Amino acid sequence: MQDYKIFELGDVVLQSGATLRDAKLAYKTFGTLNAAKDNVIVYPTWYSGQHYDNEWLIGPGMALDPDKYFIIIPNMLGNGLSSSPSNTPEPYNQARFPGVTSFDNVNLQHRLVTELFGIEKIKLVTGWSMGAQQTFQWGASFPDMVERIMPFCGSAKTSVHNFVFLESVKAALTADAAWNNGWYDTPPKKGLRAMARVYAGWGFSQAFYREKLYLQYGYSSLEDFLVAFWEGFFLVKDANNLLAMLWTWQQGDISNNPIYNGDFEKALGAIKAKAIVMPGQTDLYFPPEDNEYEASKMPNAEYRPIPSIWGHFAGGPGMNKVDVKFIDDALKELLAS
Amino acid sequence: MQDYKIFELGDVVLQSGATLRDAKLAYKTFGTLNAAKDNVIVYPTWYSGQHYDNEWLIGPGMALDPDKYFIIIPNMLGNGLSSSPSNTPEPYNQARFPGVTSFDNVNLQHRLVTELFGIEKIKLVTGWSMGAQQTFQWGASFPDMVERIMPFCGSAKTSVHNFVFLESVKAALTADAAWNNGWYDTPPKKGLRAMARVYAGWGFSQAFYREKLYLQYGYSSLEDFLVAFWEGFFLVKDANNLLAMLWTWQQGDISNNPIYNGDFEKALGAIKAKAIVMPGQTDLYFPPEDNEYEASKMPNAEYRPIPSIWGHFAGGPGMNKVDVKFIDDALKELLAS
Numbered sequence: 151m152q153d154y155k156i157f158e159l160g161d162v163v164l165q166s167g168a169t170l171r172d173a174k175l176a177y178k179t180f181g182t183l184n185a186a187k188d189n190v191i192v193y194p195t196w197y198s199g200q201h202y203d204n205e206w207l208i209g210p211g212m213a214l215d216p217d218k219y220f221i222i223i224p225n226m227l228g229n230g231l232s233s234s235p236s237n238t239p240e241p242y243n244q245a246r247f248p249g250v251t252s253f254d255n256v257n258l259q260h261r262l263v264t265e266l267f268g269i270e271k272i273k274l275v276t277g278w279s280m281g282a283q284q285t286f287q288w289g290a291s292f293p294d295m296v297e298r299i300m301p302f303c304g305s306a307k308t309s310v311h312n313f314v315f316l317e318s319v320k321a322a323l324t325a326d327a328a329w330n331n332g333w334y335d336t337p338p339k340k341g342l343r344a345m346a347r348v349y350a351g352w353g354f355s356q357a358f359y360r361e362k363l364y365l366q367y368g369y370s371s372l373e374d375f376l377v378a379f380w381e382g383f384f385l386v387k388d389a390n391n392l393l394a395m396l397w398t399w400q401q402g403d404i405s406n407n408p409i410y411n412g413d414f415e416k417a418l419g420a421i422k423a424k425a426i427v428m429p430g431q432t433d434l435y436f437p438p439e440d441n442e443y444e445a446s447k448m449p450n451a452e453y454r455p456i457p458s459i460w461g462h463f464a465g466g467p468g469m470n471k472v473d474v475k476f477i478d479d480a481l482k483e484l485l486a487s
Numbered sequence: 488m489q490d491y492k493i494f495e496l497g498d499v500v501l502q503s504g505a506t507l508r509d510a511k512l513a514y515k516t517f518g519t520l521n522a523a524k525d526n527v528i529v530y531p532t533w534y535s536g537q538h539y540d541n542e543w544l545i546g547p548g549m550a551l552d553p554d555k556y557f558i559i560i561p562n563m564l565g566n567g568l569s570s571s572p573s574n575t576p577e578p579y580n581q582a583r584f585p586g587v588t589s590f591d592n593v594n595l596q597h598r599l600v601t602e603l604f605g606i607e608k609i610k611l612v613t614g615w616s617m618g619a620q621q622t623f624q625w626g627a628s629f630p631d632m633v634e635r636i637m638p639f640c641g642s643a644k645t646s647v648h649n650f651v652f653l654e655s656v657k658a659a660l661t662a663d664a665a666w667n668n669g670w671y672d673t674p675p676k677k678g679l680r681a682m683a684r685v686y687a688g689w690g691f692s693q694a695f696y697r698e699k700l701y702l703q704y705g706y707s708s709l710e711d712f713l714v715a716f717w718e719g720f721f722l723v724k725d726a727n728n729l730l731a732m733l734w735t736w737q738q739g740d741i742s743n744n745p746i747y748n749g750d751f752e753k754a755l756g757a758i759k760a761k762a763i764v765m766p767g768q769t770d771l772y773f774p775p776e777d778n779e780y781e782a783s784k785m786p787n788a789e790y791r792p793i794p795s796i797w798g799h800f801a802g803g804p805g806m807n808k809v810d811v812k813f814i815d816d817a818l819k820e821l822l823a824s
Contacts, residue, residue: 309693309696309697310696310697310699310709311688311692311693311695311696311697313709314684314687314688314696314709314713315688317684317687317688317713318655318659318681318684318685318686318687318688320684321659321680321681321683321684321685322655322658322659322662322681322684322685323662324681325659325660325662325663325677325678325680325681326662326663326664327663327664327677340662340664341662343658343662344655344658344659344661344662344681346658347651347654347655347657347658347659348655348658348659348685349655350651350654350655351648351651351652351654351655351689351772352688355648356646356648356771356774356776356777357776358648359646359647359648359651360646360647360648360776360777362647372647372650372651376651376654434693434771435688437693439693439694439697440693440697
């Protein structure tokens, strides 16, 4: 049973110049939009995640409480539910799926929010990782509409080092001849497994591995963690979808658009939303220093790292309760302010 | 013209159980062994490096001064000059080359030092990265022979996270079907390039990339750095050799031998040598915390990180003068003490 809906976008012209015809935005909502339409939270998805992967942060008694708020999770293009290489008909299928930026994604999400629901103000945008990238973009693209943002474990601009990390993921996946430049009939499983192993060292911190925390979460050995968690994570995903989202990530820059023309500091300075910018203290590909700089250029932002050895996964998806509480508490504080 | 010599080891029984017949240890020496045979420095090689890659730290006026010391650089097995997959005849060639541990390497180096040169005391053992691994092993295997050690950017035991990093390198290289389980006739170049891109994010720190230091060292763009430095670095090397040394690295543990039977703290405690244990402050796969722990368990060790944003490459191979001076100064201090 399908637990999400599709918003038909029609023909969409992307920043890359391509037109995505009959484009689709998959989304799921929680709670009820009130009469004043002022209880709205937008919560975008992360790299390879789909809306259900975001649900760990939603629930009665939590900051994202569906009894109080109308919470919209829009699925990022490329994630297999919204328009993606895997579900787009010829000629823009598979390897021909066009590049989509976060600016594109947020513009399409804005259409969903305004055209379908008639919403004019958003109380909060929040998200993990690439969800944070979209969160920053919301703040910069629609500064008069977004009242609060809390991007966690993600940046407003993809750093050079982060770009290199993504090159490594891509190189591992595409080293598999079965990938066939995107024109595969059967999945390039060796490449997906290689990509998973590359990701493994980056996703969690050195300290996480030093303390062997994976043994406490249902994995019986390091190799079991690499196979069951990491390889299992990527094997079920479509390679072209992963590459499409990776491209989106690599282009991450809230100022790379006609509003800001590449002036990154101007874009950060234009974010009016009250913000908590929340890196993971030990995140290896979104290190806290980048967020610290970004927060310093935003007029209403507080920089607040998650004191965790979970690396990037301090931010999700709900794996450890201490970090979830830290995030949830900050969201409650921000929503109450 | 060959600038190194070969020490014929005969038939060598390895920890893994295999016998490497007519094994060879390639080495190069600098300076002159004095009559008392008490001016000896041993300086092992690092992952994929050969003796000439070590020479940046040797020279008149430097700590490793050939006018004063007799400096021996033994090439690690698997590096293409000593016995390796690429130069060993059938049946132990290519994919059948046996696993060699640092314990094996150091035992063979000990034979070179004692049998060929009649040396009984070593003034200093030092090395970068896997050279540091062998340096620790020298201290633990021959505590009464080694007077000083200075391992830099390497550990006495390969950490779990470091092991995962190596898994990622291996997965990227072997995702290329041309690798053919080691039985290739032509090099698996796509895999070597993928491996290089994976290594790129780990070798230097986030801050190194943030400040785009590669632009100051002869690279015209990030992509130029990835291709010319990183891909160029690995493309000229033999895939099976790289995998053989990677295996050595993954097994790194100075106590995994009949002397210490896996008691790591005992092995550290047995190192009598006066030591400076020197991580790179921003090294991503040999993070300083592991060295800090190791130094705390050694009776005569000082922990002294290199204050550098060059990540693992703070330690070599001689790319930036500030870090070279920091290392050289510490070596001078240690040799004078």
